[in-house]
Amino acid sequence: MNGRLRVGLRCDAGVSSGVGHLVRCVALAEELRARGVEVVFLGQVRGSAWARAQLDERGLPLADAPSAPGRLAALARELRLAAVVLDSYELPADTGAALRRAGLAVLAIADGDPLGQQADLYLDQNLGAERRHGQGTVQGTGGRWLAGARYALLRDCVLRCARTSRPGGVPHVLCFFGGTDSAGVAPAWARALLATGEPFRGTVISPAPFEAGGPITVIPPTDRLPELMAGADLVVTAAGSAIWELLYLGVPAALTWVAANQLIGYEELVGRGVAAGLGAEPGERAVAALAELLADPAAREEHGRRGSGLIDGRGRSRAADALLALL
Incomplete structure (x- = not known):
């Protein structure tokens, strides 16, 4: 010693x-x-x-x-x-x-x-x-x-990262819920994205493999998460610790919550218009909100603009x- x-x-x-x-x-x-x-x-x-x-x-x-x-x-x-x-x-x-x-x-x-x-x-x-x-x-x-x-x-891996500038086109959506998806909600939110009927390319991170279908690829937890966040047009996630990384990178986010302690952050972030609010469940209202974000690049980017500079x-x-x- x-x-x-x-x-x-x-x-x-x-x-x-x-x-x-x-x-x-x-x-x-x-x-x-x-x-x-x-x-x-x-x-x-x-x-x-x-x-x-x-x-x-x-x-x-x-x-x-x-x-x-x-x-x-x-x-x-x-x-x-x-x-x-x-x-x-x-x-x-x-x-x-x-x-x-x-x-x-x-x-x-x-x-x-x-x-x-x-x-x-x-x-x-x-x-x-x-x-x-x-x-x-x-x-x-x-x-x-x-x-x-x-x-x-x-973390260092986030501080070293910068958002990747993207031309127009089909939006890339990243969907994850922490490193373990402890609430097991990733499949339901993948289905909500598919239910929008809007064109997109999706990456869902889940420790438990499942077949999402359509334009969604499911991958296990990865150290490439900051890079994937920086390259996304929209991130669907819970209002946990990853949201500060998204704000730092200026990436538009659509939020839910999967634990009671996340609700305080969810309400503040959505109330300020820093992130889009999806509610607690991937039901009809959440699908409609996701469809609007997928169809309207300006609406997505406005959330990212409001969040950038906060961290x-x-x-x-x-x-x-x-x-x-x-x-």
Whole structure:
């Protein structure tokens, strides 16, 4: 064990829980490591080879993490961590408090409600979070909010990407729902696209293969996702962590939601006209909205125009600045 600063990132990923928490923690880990900080992931990755590859291919170590707060604090001390980032809805509410009592700085990543976690810093990257949380401290903890899209956490592979300029023609649609499609909705949204009757070329990403038919190709989760997003005329997805990547790239998006925590982002994004809203189900209203977007390039591009510029790509740098200032 050397004397370099070490930070732990507590998150899980899997078929049922999705990979969004891990993806944004990877982005923060890349920033910290670029500054000479050692990082170690604490948690479990279950049933998703793609999720595990995000760590392995970057050389990011993963240690199994106990669920009990006291045992997690003991592991953090054993690993000589200076700080722990918490990004999970499933942790016991006193996890942050146990870590702080053990002398560690804590950054809790949340989507709205921090669920009772104590922390020195709270990060909510959702659009409009700065209005909901303000810039003050959290009562009872003294923790400070890092709130709003200026703190969006983007991976290196996204920051290196740029949208591909496209001539007119048949639109290319990319459809995906996180790295695992934990809600199993990809086939239904593929059928909704086909039901529009409009010409398009489609790529659907799904960990479970299925025959979509027509102009749709189904592929497994891939590290080419940023490239595929940058080359799409429209992306159909849920209002999860990938939306910040789409906004950064300026790609038009049509959104649904597959988890309760995504609704706050969905309402803000659709309410501002930054993305088109499809609702929760791929029914008649969603099919009509998709048909309009496929038939009208100007309507699609207007969403992309409104979204571009909201994410400047420096969110993870700001978050790292704030965290390291505690140490």
